[in-house]
Amino acid sequence: MAFKHENVADLYDIGVVLGSGHFGQVRQVTERSTGAQWAGKFIKTRKSAGSRLGVERSAVEREVELLQALTHPSIMALKDVFECRAEMVLIVELISGGELFDFIAAKDNVTESEAIAFLKQILEGVGFMHSKHIAHFDLKPENIMLSDKDAANPTIKLIDFGLAHQFKQGEEYKSMCGTPQYIPPEVINYSPLSTATDMWSIGVITYILLSGLSPFQDNTDEETLKNIIAMKFEFPEHVFSMTSESAKDFIKKLLVKDPIERMTAEECLIHQWIKPMTRKDMAN
Ligand SMILES: COc1cc(-c2ccc3ncc(-c4cccc([C@@H](O)NCCN(C)C)c4)n3n2)ccc1O
Numbered sequence: 001m002a003f004k005h006e007n008v009a010d011l012y013d014i015g016v017v018l019g020s021g022h023f024g025q026v027r028q029v030t031e032r033s034t035g036a037q038w039a040g041k042f043i044k045t046r047k048s049a050g051s052r053l054g055v056e057r058s059a060v061e062r063e064v065e066l067l068q069a070l071t072h073p074s075i076m077a078l079k080d081v082f083e084c085r086a087e088m089v090l091i092v093e094l095i096s097g098g099e100l101f102d103f104i105a106a107k108d109n110v111t112e113s114e115a116i117a118f119l120k121q122i123l124e125g126v127g128f129m130h131s132k133h134i135a136h137f138d139l140k141p142e143n144i145m146l147s148d149k150d151a152a153n154p155t156i157k158l159i160d161f162g163l164a165h166q167f168k169q170g171e172e173y174k175s176m177c178g179t180p181q182y183i184p185p186e187v188i189n190y191s192p193l194s195t196a197t198d199m200w201s202i203g204v205i206t207y208i209l210l211s212g213l214s215p216f217q218d219n220t221d222e223e224t225l226k227n228i229i230a231m232k233f234e235f236p237e238h239v240f241s242m243t244s245e246s247a248k249d250f251i252k253k254l255l256v257k258d259p260i261e262r263m264t265a266e267e268c269l270i271h272q273w274i275k276p277m278t279r280k281d282m283a284n
Helices: 057-069 100-106 112-131 196-211 221-229 245-252 265-269 279-283
Strands: 012-021 024-031 037-044 078-084 087-093 144-146 156-158
Touching: 012 037, 057 078, 057 087, 100 144, 112 156, 112 196, 112 265, 196 245, 196 265
Parallel strands: none
Antiparallel strands: 012 024, 024 037, 037 087, 078 087, 144 156
């Protein structure tokens, strides 16, 4: 997708700020020609190579290339890209149901069947991404949004591919990015990363979905990282007493130190907890 060099304000009415973070600022925008609502991610790019402010233009180009390859119902869709002076704007589908993080916070915790319904969609989106050798590298409840939180079965959308990476054949890739409580041991040890890095994060997200607790989080990031390296997590009786053994088995098969031993997204989708055996399956 070529970057349009028109001014985004010539085609869109720029609306309220929806959120901001390392990725820039996300604003609601209205396409003037159709009245359709979109989200615009406004990214300040570096004016010169030496400057510390802003994002490298090449990083935004990489993110756009990845998003173009990721057309899936569980991944936010990219519509348009603009570049004007030192600003780039990604126009993406507007997701109005808020973050999964807030959905969990609004309830003590979600039921196993609600968690399974969310995880199936997350695993289908992540499995699709991994089938193209793309890893997200920042999966967390804040980056999993709901299209309509009041719907009976909210549709999830994965957002924020600012740290995502597409692996070339045989390439070794290392990075220290991510959010402490969701990162696996290999990130902390600065070992080569892979799509299995995302699977560890899904194990942490599942633990939080079912309990409202974070398995490794401690008082400081340093202590959290020590807990991860020590593989120090448990299922406290006071919150997990009603949780099925199958759900705990699912989590234990993702929070595995060796990335090669961790379940893949495909293996998760056929795990007993996610895809229970039907009578017909048992008869076979
Ligand atoms: C294209 O890249 C991004 C898109 C978005 C995005 C896309 C569609 C969309 N519809 C609504 C929102 C939205 C609404 C409220 C807050 C936020 C965001 O600031 N918080 C969620 C992500 N955050 C924790 C990184 C985003 N978004 N955010 C967020 C981060 C990105 O790096």
